[in-house]
Amino acid sequence: MNTLLLWACAGIGVALIAEALLARYEVLVYGAGWRAPASELPDGTPYARGAAPDAPPAAYLVYLDGIGKRRVRDSRDGGVLVRALLTKAPELRVLGQVQPYSPLAAPLADRPVWAWLRRHAGLLLFLHNVMQVFVAADRRYRPLYNRAVGSQIATQLRLAGYRPHSGVPVVLLSYSGGAQVATGAVDELHATLRAPLLLLTIGGFHNGANDISRAEHLYRLTSANDRIERAGTWIFPQRWRLWRGSGWNRALRAGRVTVHRLDPATHVGPRSYISPNARLPDHRSHLDRTADTVIGVVRAREAARTPPAGTAGPEAGDRPA
Incomplete structure (x- = not known):
């Protein structure tokens, strides 16, 4: 028994070392200019769903999933959150295909070696992300x-x-580790699209180092029962109050972070933020409450941005508060 345990620990250790080395491969390949991120999607996969692009939608919403994201079409929750948002807010144009854990936008499950691992050692897929x-x-x-x-x-x-410079808001909705990617994408999106940016994190696991001053606001959807998100606030010094110069603490002092409590939801499992079965006292599911909260935030920001009928809008170049 002890021998088996030692072998198991050794195997996990080797896997961790291998992953620590391989995880850097894509970003180094990108940095060297050898490959650019892929842009084409599999046949039959739309670039977005929801509102049509011919008339400007209320907002474009990009969903950056947690570490279970493995391919273009799927997500850890089977797509239930995206479907709920599309059903409840048809005015949004929603993108769910972004690969937050691949700088080269290469779906993990579509690579031959990972397809084999998915059948024989699925845990390594999560370890990679x-x-x-x-x-x-x-x-x-x-x-x-x-x-x-x-x-x-x-x-x-x-x-x-x-359309860049169109003024249509872009909402980055992230789950768990997707928050690290969302906060890091702010500067690039601002530079290339000049879009009003809104961040929403669900159980956000991030190090707090990224500068999010180019975003209008960050809404943190959290729960006292979310141990994984809480672990992120412990292990990353930039999330500590003492690290005053971090991007996260500067945003807090500037009033750019608003907290929405989604107790008693958990990070994962049958009582997670996106559980369609766990029920609240008002009989809504956890999934419905999370979707309602996201939509409520987006609609409230849009209402604040749109001047009342009969009044002049902001001057060109003005940035909404």
């Missing part, structure tokens, strides 16, 4: 990672019909 979160948070690779994924998001938005 976990390692990518830490690469994105590493100060040595973070600028390249941010630029690569920000460029990927900007490209997908353009292909979905977004």
Whole structure:
């Protein structure tokens, strides 16, 4: 028994070392200019769903999923959150295909070696994406990672019909480790699209180092029962109040962060933020409450941005508060 345990620990250790090395491969390839992020989607996969691009939608919403994201078409929750948002807010144009854990936008499950691993050692798929979160948070690779994924998001938005300088808001909705990617993409999206940016994190796991001053606001959807998000606030010094110069703490002092409590939701499991089965006292599911909260925030910001009928709008170049 002890021998088996030692072998198991050794195997996990080897896997961790291998992943720590491989996770840096894509960002280094991107940085060297050997490959650019892919932009084409599989046949039959739309660049966005929801509102049509011919009449400007209320907002473009990009969903950056947690570490379970493995391919273009799927997400950890089977797409239930995106479907709920599309049903409840048809005025939004929603993109769910971005690969937040691949700087080269290469779906993990479509690679031959990973297809084999998915059948024989599925845990390594999650381990790969976990390692990518830490690469994105590493100060040595973070600028390249941010630029690569920000460029990927900007490209997908353009292909979905977004027009730079149009003034149509872009909402980055992120789950768990997707928050590291979302906060890192802000500067690249601002530079390339000049879009009003709104960030919403659900159980956001991020290191707090990225500068989000180019975003209008960040809404943090959280719960006292979310141990994984809370772990992120412990292990990353930039999330500590003492680190006053971090991007996160500067945003807090500037009043750019608003917290929405979604107690008693958990990060994952049958009582997670996106559970369609867990019920609240008002009989809504956790999924419905999360979708309603996201939509409520987006609509409230849009209402604040739109001047009342009969009044003049902001002067060209003005930035909404």
